[in-house]
Amino acid sequence: MAHESRRMQRAEVAQGPVEFRLDRRGPATVVILYGGHMRAELALGEEVFAQAGCSILVPSRPGYGATPISTGRSEEGFADVSAALCARLGITEVAAVVGVSGGGPTAVTMAARHPALVRRLILQSAVGPLPWPDRRTYLGAHVLFAPRVERGTWAGVRILLRYAPDAGLRMLLHHLTTLPVRAVVAGLSPESRAELVALFSRMRSGHGFLNDLKTTRHPVPPAHGITQPALVIASRRDGAVPFAHAQALVAALPHAQRVESRSDSHLIWFGEDWPSIAERIRAFLGPGSRPA
Structure with a gap:
């Protein structure tokens, strides 16, 4: 994908x-x-x-x-x-x-x-x-995905996904599910895990994500x-x-x-x-x- x-x-x-x-x-x-x-x-x-x-x-x-x-x-x-x-x-x-x-x-x-x-x-x-989003997500995004720091945030994500992919997926999927995240990651097929690692490894936020939060607040x-x-x-x-x-x-x-x-x-x-x-x-x- x-x-x-x-x-x-x-x-x-x-x-x-x-x-x-x-x-x-x-x-x-x-x-x-x-x-x-x-x-x-x-x-x-x-x-x-x-x-x-x-x-x-x-x-x-x-x-x-x-x-x-x-x-x-x-x-x-x-x-x-x-x-x-x-x-x-x-x-x-x-x-x-x-x-x-x-x-x-x-x-x-x-x-x-x-x-x-x-x-x-x-x-x-x-x-x-x-x-x-909710207030906690809004404030957290301004720390992790501000334009001056988002490059470093995603560089850290790529390193984690490369050397500890399951831990990286648990971290990234934690806020994307209402279920226990370990069970969600364990339920992924090998193909889905590979696709998600490839997808997350290439994401960037630029100036766009904080603009999204501002316009939808x-x-x-x-x-x-x-x-x-x-x-x-x-x-x-x-x-x-x-x-x-x-x-x-x-x-x-x-x-x-x-x-x-x-x-x-x-x-x-x-x-x-x-x-x-x-x-x-x-x-x-x-x-x-x-x-x-």
Whole structure:
């Protein structure tokens, strides 16, 4: 998933430069807005869209990768940046905008502000219209992930994952699950452990993560007028974004379906029921989205 080399590109839109990755496959395009510590160079759970023959556009949100914090710093701003990027690339219709974790509010905002462009909305473990994060997480993030220290934080994470991977996974998954973390790590398959080590080893926070916390600290309800169908996927065992966020999203979005994951953590892509959820996503995308 996360350890493959990917070709990054940059584009200039009216709001400023934006880094992105565009994997062209078929005429249908999905836009993926990842959450904290993720940039366009990384990938998580994209196979469901690739196997359906969709092209995948992944912008790095403000402060991540090579997208400066000044390019669409707010959720509204980056929703407009993403729409402008689509126009720049000749994409006139988006089969779905996918909001992952902290990227959820921007995805919702993009669907609301650009209804002629976005046909569907998919939210995965997404932050909803509730305060997030809690005070302890907010303060701790300012210690560990401030721009001047986050490089050292992630360097330490990489060393731990290299020499004591299970201990590293327990440390990183501790705040992503409501279950005892030792049991969660013990329940991972060898393949999942390797994927998670590769993913966590390449994460960075840049200026983006603290900006995420600032913009979601006092959220507003999702914008009115969203008419697109929405798929809201979440686990009750998510320790990072409480399940109440998914419930609030379903209540706020008029055409939403909720899919409850049985994942042991925030990372629904590693749950035992992910294959069935992936099939649900393909069905949601439409009859043209089936494994190639």
